[in-house]
Amino acid sequence: MILIDPPAWPAWDRVWSHLVSDESYEELHAFAKAAGIPSRGFDRDHYDVPSDKYDALIAAGAVPVSSRELVQRITAAGLRHRKRPPTE
Known part of the structure; x- marks a missing residue:
């Protein structure tokens, strides 16, 4: 399923949402492409x-x-990728 959170993240003079899939990256990329993202x-x-x-x-x-x-x-779907901490 494709999910979207409310626009709440300010950056570059705009407010942003996150678009994800809780099934696969393939589903997410296909949806984004079809939507012109x-x-x-x-x-x-x-x-x-x-x-x-x-x-x-x-x-x-x-x-x-x-x-x-x-x-x-x-996270439950195993599709969460957190930022890696910087290496020293």
């Missing part, structure tokens, strides 16, 4: 999408969930 928006385990795309992505089939639920679902 550029591949440069992919970051480890999610796509960053601007708030002006939020409603269109829901209309295309993304399920709105809280940020907490989004992280719980991709």
Whole structure:
């Protein structure tokens, strides 16, 4: 299932949501491509999408969930990739 959290992450003079799949990266990449989201928006385990795309992505089939639920679902699916700590 494709999930999206509410736009709440400010960066680059915009507010962003996270788009994920709780099933596979293949599902996520296919959905993003069909929705016209550029591949440069992919970051480890999610796509960053601007708030002006939020409603269109829901209309295309993304399920709105809280940020907490989004992280719980991709973690449970084994699809969560955290940032690695810097090496010394």
